[in-house]
Amino acid sequence: MSSVTGLPELIKAKVRSIPDFPKKGVLFRDITPILKDPAAFEAVVNSIADFFSAKHAEYIAGIEARGFIIGAAVAHRLGIGFVPIRKKGKLPYKTVSKSYQLEYNTETIEVHVDAVEPGKKVGIVDDLLATGGTSEAACELIEQIGGKVVGVGFIIELTDLKGREKLKGREIFSLVQY
Amino acid sequence: MSSVTGLPELIKAKVRSIPDFPKKGVLFRDITPILKDPAAFEAVVNSIADFFSAKHAEYIAGIEARGFIIGAAVAHRLGIGFVPIRKKGKLPYKTVSKSYQLEYNTETIEVHVDAVEPGKKVGIVDDLLATGGTSEAACELIEQIGGKVVGVGFIIELTDLKGREKLKGREIFSLVQY
Numbered sequence: 001m002s003s004v005t006g007l008p009e010l011i012k013a014k015v016r017s018i019p020d021f022p023k024k025g026v027l028f029r030d031i032t033p034i035l036k037d038p039a040a041f042e043a044v045v046n047s048i049a050d051f052f053s054a055k056h057a058e059y060i061a062g063i064e065a066r067g068f069i070i071g072a073a074v075a076h077r078l079g080i081g082f083v084p085i086r087k088k089g090k091l092p093y094k095t096v097s098k099s100y101q102l103e104y105n106t107e108t109i110e111v112h113v114d115a116v117e118p119g120k121k122v123g124i125v126d127d128l129l130a131t132g133g134t135s136e137a138a139c140e141l142i143e144q145i146g147g148k149v150v151g152v153g154f155i156i157e158l159t160d161l162k163g164r165e166k167l168k169g170r171e172i173f174s175l176v177q178y
Numbered sequence: 179m180s181s182v183t184g185l186p187e188l189i190k191a192k193v194r195s196i197p198d199f200p201k202k203g204v205l206f207r208d209i210t211p212i213l214k215d216p217a218a219f220e221a222v223v224n225s226i227a228d229f230f231s232a233k234h235a236e237y238i239a240g241i242e243a244r245g246f247i248i249g250a251a252v253a254h255r256l257g258i259g260f261v262p263i264r265k266k267g268k269l270p271y272k273t274v275s276k277s278y279q280l281e282y283n284t285e286t287i288e289v290h291v292d293a294v295e296p297g298k299k300v301g302i303v304d305d306l307l308a309t310g311g312t313s314e315a316a317c318e319l320i321e322q323i324g325g326k327v328v329g330v331g332f333i334i335e336l337t338d339l340k341g342r343e344k345l346k347g348r349e350i351f352s353l354v355q356y
Contacts (some may be wrong), residue, residue: 021270028270032290035250036237036259045254059214065268068246069260072213076223076251081214084247092199092206112210 007043008176014040015156015176029156029178031127035069044175045070048125048153049077051173055150057123059083059116063109063138064090070155071125083115083122085138096144098137109134111141118146129157129174132166139170185221186354192218193334193354207334207356209305213247222353223248226303226331227255229351233328235301237261237294241287241316242268248333249303261293261300263316274322276315287312289319296324307335307352310344317348 014037016030034040048070052060061083062071068084075082088097088108095110116122122142126135129152139149152167157174164172192215194208212218226248230238239261240249246262253260266275266286273288294300300320304313307330317327330345335352342350 016271018270022267030270032262032269032271032293035253036261036293038257038259041259042254042257062247065243065246065264066262068243069240069250069262072247072251073254073260076220076254079216079220081216081219082247082251083214084210084244086243089200090243091210092196092208093194093210115210115214 007047011040011044011155012176029128031066031155034155041073044155045073045077047175048173049074051153052123052151053078055123055171056121057150058120059122059147061085061111061115061122061124061138061142063124063126063134066127067125070127074123074125074153083111085109085111085141096141098141098144100133100137102133107134109137109141111145113145115145116142116147120147121150122147123150124152125154127155129154129163129172130161132163135163136166139167185225189218189222189333190354207306209244209333212333219251222333223251223255225353226351227252229331230301230329231256233301233349234299235328236298237300237325239263239289239293239300239302239316239320241302241304241312244305245303248305252301252303252331261289263287263289263319274319276319276322278311278315280311285312287315287319289323291323293323294320294325298325299328300325301328302330305333307332307341307350308339310341313341314344317345
């Protein structure tokens with residue numbers, strides 16, 4: 001992976017597709033083989049870091065739980081701070097929260113009220129863009145506490161699920177698409 | 179934080195102590211102010227990375243969820259692979275699992291059976307060492323799949339809870355102690 005040419009193909013070759021997880025009919029894209037491969041992990045982190053570097057991000061906010069893995073490494077790479085966006089009830093200090101609809105239920109995520117200072121540029125990171133519900137809620141949370149969302153970065157985008165429409169008007173980066 | 183002298187004190191000054199979270203009587207040590215501060219985040223990651231570099235770790239395994247944040251940044255820093263140790267039911271491929279006793283209930287964590295190759299040196303990372311139950315289960319999981327645990331690294335150690343006794347015989351690093 002010394003060249004950027006063909007990087008998406010090299011990353012795709014590392015994604016493990018697992019049928020019927022977490023439930024029947026879903027083809028789960030498992031990124032753990034990427035994370036365990038030093039070259040693939042580094043390439044993914046650097047790609048997303050380059051995207052946010054160009055946008056002058058001052059914080060990276062990662063969405064629990066796989067977004068923590070990629071987001072924290074991206075923040076470290078860029079030498080900037082990391083902000084966890086967590087499921088309801090996990091953050092100990094004062095939070096703002098946002099609920100959004102999933103297929104069969106409602107999910108709520110939260111961020112600390114003082115996670116970023118007003119006006120700061122924030123990049124949002126998760127492993128995978130599906131319907132975009134979680135990412136859009138994450139963007140709105142950051143905006144609610146005064147941050148400016150400069151982009152949303154993913155390893156994988158499932159294009160059929162039209163997450164880009166949900167995130168319309170936002171800058172989106174994904175390394176590989178299915 | 180250009181000097182290592184006084185680093186634990188500088189990190190301690192960033193930890194936010196929150197009474198009665200997640201339940202009455204518990205003083206929660208909130209590391210989010212460390213994560214959001216570029217210098218503090220980098221210092222923490224580098225300290226833990228130095229510990230595992232000296233032990234020639236070939237993988238970093240992070241424990242869900244805050245261990246993902248520190249562990250992934252440490253793995254990226256060292257240019258080695260990252261392995262997620264997750265709560266039951268979250269990993270999509272074949273897993274081994276380990277249950278352990280908490281104060282009022284039982285918790286189960288899992289790792290993919292192919293997360294590391296037999297004989298590989300693995301460093302375990304979490305944010306905080308309390309009773310050591312989770313960390314010891316994580317060590318045993320890595321050993322169960324053939325890995326060699328070369329150490330366990332934390333930002334914070336709560337010495338009263340005697341986690342070191344639980345992890346007896348293992349190499350332990352913690353940056354600050356309470």
